[in-house]
Amino acid sequence: MIMILIDIIIQLVIFTLLAIAIALPLASIVCWCSRRHRKRNTILAMLSPFLFIYSFYFTCLIGGFACSSIFDTGCGMDGYYKADLPNGYRIESLASGSIREYFTGDISKDGNRAVEWVTKIKVSGDSIYGERYFVNEASGSEYYFTIDTKTDNIKQYESIRVAEETNPVIVTGLTHLEAFYYKSWPWVIPLTILAFAVSSGLVFILWFIVNKISAKWKS
Numbered sequence: 398m399i400m401i402l403i404d405i406i407i408q409l410v411i412f413t414l415l416a417i418a419i420a421l422p423l424a425s426i427v428c429w430c431s432r433r434h435r436k437r438n439t440i441l442a443m444l445s446p447f448l449f450i451y452s453f454y455f456t457c458l459i460g461g462f463a464c465s466s467i468f469d470t471g472c473g474m475d476g477y478y479k480a481d482l483p484n485g486y487r488i489e490s491l492a493s494g495s496i497r498e499y500f501t502g503d504i505s506k507d508g509n510r511a512v513e514w515v516t517k518i519k520v521s522g523d524s525i526y527g528e529r530y531f532v533n534e535a536s537g538s539e540y541y542f543t544i545d546t547k548t549d550n551i552k553q554y555e556s557i558r559v560a561e562e563t564n565p566v567i568v569t570g571l572t573h574l575e576a577f578y579y580k581s582w583p584w585v586i587p588l589t590i591l592a593f594a595v596s597s598g599l600v601f602i603l604w605f606i607v608n609k610i611s612a613k614w615k616s
Contacts, residue, residue, distance in 0.1 A: 405458070412450050419446040437611060441604055448603060449596045456592035464584035478502070478574070483523050484546035488515065490574065500575050501529075504544070511551060512542055517571035523547045526567050541567050 420443045427442035428435055464470075470479065478490040482504070490502045491514075504512045504525070516539070517528040525544040541560035542553045554560040560567040 408454070412454055413447075416446045416450045419450075420444075434611065437607065441607060445600050445603065449600050452599050453592045453596040456595050457588060460584075460588045460592065464588060465582075468582075468584055470582050470584075482520060482525055482546065486511070486525065486544070486546055488518065488574070500573065502574050506549070511544060511549075512553075515574065517573055519569075519571050521566070526571065528568075528571055543567055 424443040428439040431438045514529045519526045530539045
């Protein structure tokens with residue numbers, strides 16, 4: 398929970414700086430171009446990027462947690478990812494969101510761990526190919542493996558040379574786990590579209606209400 402809060406705070410700081418970077422030049426342009434209601438339009442132009450970015454962020458944040466629970470896929474913000482593999486196998490992440498450069502996972506079936514410390518993976522039919530390593534070992538000491546999910550047969554290779562000599566397919570086209578998990582989230586694109594629509598709508602409503610109030614005061 399603490400790591401989640403730290404991630405949220407860091408992201409809010411970044412998005413606040415982004416909003417400032419957008420708001421300042423946008424407000425300057427609006428102020429320069431506005432012939433009527435210059436002060437009002439400049440203030441609205443200053444506020445709009447903050448409203449859009451914050452509403453977009455919190456829609457994605459809340460929607461991400463909700464969708465990951467509904468679809469049972471795991472969510473990037475909580476540092477946990479999981480995806481189903483052929484014939485009852487599953488891969489689950491180990492690393493938290495703050496250390497994704499060391500993103501690793503375990504492959505298991507029926508609660509029993511089959512392969513641990515997996516860093517890359519490829520699924521082809523009923524076969525799973527992948528790369529794994531131990532954190533306390535130096536770079537270049539990666540191991541490779543294949544899993545026949547029909548027979549539960551697991552083969553491991555102690556080096557890329559041995560794997561290539563056995564079957565080049567084992568080390569070809571492996572995908573890093575982070576990208577693999579993202580592809581398993583069917584709700585990401587619809588949620589992004591929804592967040593964009595909500596954010597744009599709120600900005601439009603802000604301008605509409607302020608214009609209406611200004612018109613009433615003028616009359």
